[in-house]
Structure formats: structure tokens, C-alpha cells
Amino acid sequence: MKIAVLLSAGRHSVSGRPAPVPVELQALRLAVDLAAQCGGQSGGDVTGLHAGPELGPLTDALGHGLAHLIHLRGEGTADPAPALATALAAGGYDLILAGRAGQGGWDAGLLPYTLARALGLPIIADAAGLAPGEAPGTLGVEQALARGARRRLVVRLPALVTVHSAAPAPLPFAFAGMRRGRVETREAPPAPAPAPDVEERAYRPRPKLIAKAATGASALERLRAATEAASGGGRLLVDPAPEEAAREILAHLRALGLPAGR
Amino acid sequence: MSRPRKDPRAARAAHLVAGGARPRFDLAAMPATTGRLRRDPRAEERLALVPGTLRRRLDRAQRVAVVSAAPNALAAPVDAAPRLVVIAQPAYLVAVVPDAPGGRLSAHDRQLFGAARMLADEGGGAVLAFVEQPGEELGQAGADRVLALPVSGYDPEAKALALHAALAALDLRHVLFPESADGGDLARRLAALSGEPFFAGTESLSPKAVTRAARGRRVEQRRIPPRLISLAPDAVAPHAGTLHEALPVEFSFPQPTSGALLSAQFIPADPAKVSLAEADFVVSAGNGVSDLNAFRALAAVLGATPGASRMLCDAGLMPRAAQVGASGTVLDARVYFALGIAGAPQHLQGVAKCEQVIAVNTDLHAAMIERAGLAIVADAQKVMPALLALLQQERAS
Ligand SMILES: Cc1cc2nc3c(=O)[nH]c(=O)nc-3n(C[C@H](O)[C@H](O)[C@H](O)COP(=O)(O)OP(=O)(O)OC[C@H]3O[C@@H](n4cnc5c(N)ncnc54)[C@H](O)[C@@H]3O)c2cc1C
Ligand SMILES: Nc1ncnc2c1ncn2[C@@H]1O[C@H](COP(=O)(O)O)[C@@H](O)[C@H]1O
Numbered sequence A: 001m002k003i004a005v006l007l008s009a010g011r012h013s014v015s016g017r018p019a020p021v022p023v024e025l026q027a028l029r030l031a032v033d034l035a036a037q038c039g040g041q042s043g044g045d046v047t048g049l050h051a052g053p054e055l056g057p058l059t060d061a062l063g064h065g066l067a068h069l070i071h072l073r074g075e076g077t078a079d080p081a082p083a084l085a086t087a088l089a090a091g092g093y094d095l096i097l098a099g100r101a102g103q104g105g106w107d108a109g110l111l112p113y114t115l116a117r118a119l120g121l122p123i124i125a126d127a128a129g130l131a132p133g134e135a136p137g138t139l140g141v142e143q144a145l146a147r148g149a150r151r152r153l154v155v156r157l158p159a160l161v162t163v164h165s166a167a168p169a170p171l172p173f174a175f176a177g178m179r180r181g182r183v184e185t186r187e188a189p190p191a192p193a194p195a196p197d198v199e200e201r202a203y204r205p206r207p208k209l210i211a212k213a214a215t216g217a218s219a220l221e222r223l224r225a226a227t228e229a230a231s232g233g234g235r236l237l238v239d240p241a242p243e244e245a246a247r248e249i250l251a252h253l254r255a256l257g258l259p260a261g262r
Numbered sequence B: 001m002s003r004p005r006k007d008p009r010a011a012r013a014a015h016l017v018a019g020g021a022r023p024r025f026d027l028a029a030m031p032a033t034t035g036r037l038r039r040d041p042r043a044e045e046r047l048a049l050v051p052g053t054l055r056r057r058l059d060r061a062q063r064v065a066v067v068s069a070a071p072n073a074l075a076a077p078v079d080a081a082p083r084l085v086v087i088a089q090p091a092y093l094v095a096v097v098p099d100a101p102g103g104r105l106s107a108h109d110r111q112l113f114g115a116a117r118m119l120a121d122e123g124g125g126a127v128l129a130f131v132e133q134p135g136e137e138l139g140q141a142g143a144d145r146v147l148a149l150p151v152s153g154y155d156p157e158a159k160a161l162a163l164h165a166a167l168a169a170l171d172l173r174h175v176l177f178p179e180s181a182d183g184g185d186l187a188r189r190l191a192a193l194s195g196e197p198f199f200a201g202t203e204s205l206s207p208k209a210v211t212r213a214a215r216g217r218r219v220e221q222r223r224i225p226p227r228l229i230s231l232a233p234d235a236v237a238p239h240a241g242t243l244h245e246a247l248p249v250e251f252s253f254p255q256p257t258s259g260a261l262l263s264a265q266f267i268p269a270d271p272a273k274v275s276l277a278e279a280d281f282v283v284s285a286g287n288g289v290s291d292l293n294a295f296r297a298l299a300a301v302l303g304a305t306p307g308a309s310r311m312l313c314d315a316g317l318m319p320r321a322a323q324v325g326a327s328g329t330v331l332d333a334r335v336y337f338a339l340g341i342a343g344a345p346q347h348l349q350g351v352a353k354c355e356q357v358i359a360v361n362t363d364l365h366a367a368m369i370e371r372a373g374l375a376i377v378a379d380a381q382k383v384m385p386a387l388l389a390l391l392q393q394e395r396a397s
Helices: A022-042 A056-063 A080-091 A111-119 A175-180 A219-227 A242-255 B008-013 B041-048 B061-080 B107-121 B137-141 B156-169 B181-194 B292-302 B310-314 B345-351 B367-371 B380-396
Strands: A002-006 A009-011 A018-020 A045-052 A068-073 A095-099 A123-132 A138-144 A150-156 A159-163 A182-187 A199-202 A235-238 B093-096 B126-131 B145-148 B172-178 B198-202 B210-214 B219-223 B228-231 B261-267 B281-285 B305-308 B335-339 B356-361 B374-377
Touching (some): A002 A111, A018 A056, A022 A045, A022 A056, A022 A159, A056 A068, A056 A175, A068 A080, A111 B181, A123 A150, A138 A159, A150 A159, A242 B335, A242 B356, A242 B374, A242 B380, B093 B107, B126 B137, B281 B292, B292 B305, B292 B380, B345 B367, B356 B367
Parallel strands (some): A123 A159, B126 B145, B198 B228, B335 B356
Antiparallel strands (some): A123 A138, A199 B219
């Protein structure tokens, strides 16, 4: 199975220095594990792709288990989508993995979708685990949802899958792996820069919405709003028999739609 | 500040009692107040006086309640019957695509409607909701029109194609999505399909500008609201106050085609493994629980994530990761079941976001009992085995 992993130029979340994006290294790990599982059938190989002016710290990805990294060199302001689309179409990959969103660029997570559209591939979002499907040419994807829930999907290959940060941690860094890995540089055709229709300024964290604390209320009222949310129509049972209490609790839980005990 | 000069003759004339041969003045009667209301410090003090104490005590906090009583009394009838707003001829449409898991709007979906109302009310537009199963709560949430999407099961590509057709045919000025797992995915699919400008994870929104974080949360991007917007949670207040008609509308969607997705199966979270901050249902023990084995068994059988108050974590009876409260985990759960917890403010802060609380406590006056939707004054050591026995009996039958 031929797998491509898209690696973007990221910035470290704390120091702000150039660094690989963690979720893309997690994608790389999923790719390496999947290739090892499929290794017997078709000889797995994993290729990394990056479009941008320079690789910088992305060579670290070689130390995290990548054997072959293709660098599509182009201008920094250019849109990476056309260069990546031609390289991916030429490579004939069965599976393309990307991060759910970058960290250091626009961070909108839109690139995998535009690529999937350009290549005519189906796209699956937020994978936390990958496994070869039962039928040949299929892939099992475990999709991460909110509150720890999962969705198990089976897709026909080739496909593009974005990876969620709930996926297993990246493989540990090995210096020898980085020395062994092969970097191939290709010149990307010049692409137009996307029109900058946004205005940028330093980030200012905005206060999140607070439940109901009325602005201008006294401190006492704000504390009340923070601690006593409204729970409509409170029912009070004083000294019921334990069995009756148990029945009441269970009926209440069921009314709230919890499958308690089922 | 300049004050109008007092005219003693006019002030006296205001007390004149009409009728009678001789002019009579009733100086005790208060003339009708004109202009600004005067404070009466003595009356305020009389109201704040706490009766029944030997020493003179003033409860000034009460004053707030007395002053705010008047506007509350005016606001009450408004609450009783929210005004129905009908927008017959909308100038434009603002579409909302809520997640609505299981047909019920989540808190994030309601905030989405709040944002859509803000964009629509600016220029006499209407809010159009795209939902899979139309429910009754949409009018209250702020939807003027409702369109049912012809999608069943998990098929985001078909949903995106249907939305693309609607985007092309109806004049939608904005389409709003929640920045959640499914909503964010759908928004990006539609953005790639239509090539429309897309603003992801909007953190503040007004009719003039939207902002979001970029470059590893170091830069704030700002622009006028584009056509496709996804909204981060807790960024905009939900719509409240007026009722909207939620009129069903018809639209002929194109026939869906089968995609590359071969099967999809939902797997609920394993409550023992999910972290407390993510859990949907939490059972928590406090100092009133001495039989911790029964508690752990109960949490496992109910399929809930176990939590604890600080007293138990300090005593080493529960792991620190299980602590609920200000210095532990602030829950995002829907249902919280508290056993033997007094409900100290530090603990209640951790439960503030929970919709439903069930409490079992021996003390009728515990704060937890006051907070709970179902409060049971009983011994937790007796309720837990009874609940376990009931569940076992149900399973056997
Ligand atoms: C800075 C600071 C931070 C704190 N942060 C936290 C925090 O994050 N989380 C937290 O939980 N606490 C926190 N606390 C501690 C908090 O103030 C309370 O002390 C603590 O929450 C009390 O825990 P409790 O309700 O389990 O115990 P108690 O206050 O001892 O209450 C026990 C309750 O159980 C009832 N009970 C007794 N026997 C039974 C029985 N047989 N059946 C049923 N009910 C029974 C009693 O009526 C009583 O209401 C903090 C305190 C400070 C000073
Ligand atoms: N210049 C790039 N080269 C290769 N892959 C990229 C590039 N930019 C983004 N990607 C991939 O697309 C994902 C989403 O990026 P973004 O749309 O920038 O948030 C990233 O996690 C990467 O996997």
C-alpha cells in the first residue's frame, strides 16, 4: 500500500519557533503502523510531502519513522494546493494522510478538502485509528467524536484521511533514522498567491461566554450564577425507603435519555 | 451640574387644595414627582433593618433585591408570552446548519442561532435552518424558516452536495456551521465544493467583522463576514426573547448518489476510559460515602464516569484525577449524580455547567440538595445497594 503524509511548516505552540506539527507526526505514525500491517501483501512504503520554500525542521519527521520526504520547492506566499495536487496525482497513492488543521499558517484545515476535490478523492475527517479493511482495497477508519465517542467507518481506497489529535502519540525521535532518511527536492511550478482579504493583528484572547452572570450584578449574584445553574422543577424526597429512592433515580435517569444499566 | 432653581411660590401652589372659599394648602401631601426621583435614605434604612435583633443590624444586600423588584415585575409578563416575530418578506437569508445530535439542539447550536439572528436582524433578513429532523424547539431558538435535508445516517458528502444545491439556488447571504467534529467537516466540504470564501473557527462575530485565531494562536485575522462561517463554541450568546415562526419550506434537492463510504457504525464512549472533562454522565462520591466498593460497582453498572469531592481525594480514597470542582476538573457533563456531597462553593463551581443534578444526602439543608433537580434525603449507604439490586433485577428479567 502506498501512503503519502502531508507535512506542513508549523510553529511550536509555546516557543513559536519553526517545528513539525504534532498531529501530522501522529498521522505519520498511523501511516507507518498501517504500512507495517499491510507489509506482507504489497510492501508498504510511506512518503512525506511538503510544499513550501524550505524544509527547515521538517527533516525531524525522518527521525519519527519516515523514510522518504519529497520537498516541492516553491515561493512562500504561493498556494501549496496545485503543487501538492500534481505530485499526489503523479505518485498514485492509495491513501493520503493530513493533519486536521495546521499550526503556524492559516490553520483553517481547508487544504485537505481542496486537495480531495482537485484529485476527486473521498475525504474522511478526524481519524484516531486506521486498520486494513476486510475486503481488499478498503480501509477501516476509527473517527474521533466529541466526548470520547468514536465512529467506525469503512471506505473504499484511494481516499484522503485527516488525522485527529486523539490518535496515538508520534513514534519517538531517532537521530539515526533522520540520517538514514532520503530527501528529494523538486521545483514546484509557480502558483498564484491567494488574495489577502484579511487583516492581521496580534492575538487577543477573548473572554468566553459565562453562563448567565448578569453584567453589573453584585459579586454575590455572580457567585450564585456560577454555582447554582437553574435546574427546573427540583423534586425533593425526604426519607424515602431505599428501594423507592432507587426506583426514582433510575426513572429520572431514563427520562433524561441515559441508557443507565442497559 | 446645574439644577433648576426652586420656585417657592410654585411649590406652595402645588399643595393647594381645590374648592372651598378660602385657599387651603395640604402640606403633608406629596406633590406628583417631576423629573428625577429623589432617594429617601431613611426609607432605605428602614427596609434594610433586620428585625428581631437586640443590636441595630442593617442588611444592605437586600437593597439590591428591592431596587431590582420593579423592573423584574415589568419583565415578568414579557417572559410569560414571548413575542412572535414574523418576517414575511425577508431581504435576504442567513442559513444555519446545526449538528442537532438526535434531533435536539445542543448549546453550541443555540449559540449558532444567536449569531445568525445577529446577522439577519441587521438588515431585515430571515434565518433559515437546515436540519435532518425538524423539531419544535427551532422557533424558540430563532429560526424563521426550516428546510429538511434529505439525508439519513452518516453521509457528510451527500449532505454537502444537498447544501451546495441550496446555496446555488437560494439567495443565502451567509451559511453558519458549528466548529464541531461533524459541523466543521461539513463546512469545509461545502467550502471546497463551492469555492466560496470560508472563515473557520470564528471567535467573535458582528455584522461588520468576524475574527479568528491563526498562526498557532499568535495572530488574529479579521474581515467582513464571508459567505461560509464556522463558529467556535461559547463565542456568541444564544438567541433569547422573541419567538420565530419556524415555517417549513420546500426545496427540491438533487438525487443523492452513493459515495465511497461503505459502512458507518457509532461506538459510544467507554465511560471508564474517558476523562472527567469530556464525560457525559458523572457519578460522584463525597465524604458521606463510606462504602467505596459499592460506589465503584454502581458507577460501572450505570455506565458513568466516577468522580469525587476533594475530601475523598485528599484522603487518598479516590485518585486526584477524579476530583470535581474549582481545583479539580470543571465538568462539561449533562448529568451529575452526587452521593454524600455537601456542595461547597468550590465543588459547585465544577458542576456549574451540568444541566441536571441528582443528589443523595442525609442533610436536608445541604447546598447540593438545593442545586439538584432530583434531591433525595436518605443514607447513601442504603441507596447504593438498593440501586445496584434494582439494576441487577432489571438485567435478570
Ligand atoms: C481553595 C480550596 C479549593 C477547593 N477545591 C475543591 C474542589 O475542587 N473540589 C471539591 O470537591 N472541594 C474543594 N474544596 C473543599 C470544599 O470546600 C469542601 O471542603 C469539600 O467539597 C467538601 O466535600 P464533601 O462535600 O465530600 O464533604 P463534607 O463537607 O464533609 O460533606 C459530606 C456530606 O455528606 C453528607 N452525608 C454524611 N453521611 C451521609 C450518608 N450516610 N449518606 C448520605 N450523605 C451523607 C453530609 O450531610 C454532608 O452534606 C476546596 C477548598 C478550598 C479551601
Ligand atoms: N504546504 C504544505 N505542504 C504539505 N502539506 C500541507 C501544507 N499545508 C498544509 N498541509 C496539510 O494540510 C493540513 C491542514 O492544513 P491547513 O489547511 O493549513 O490547516 C496540514 O495538517 C497538513 O497535513
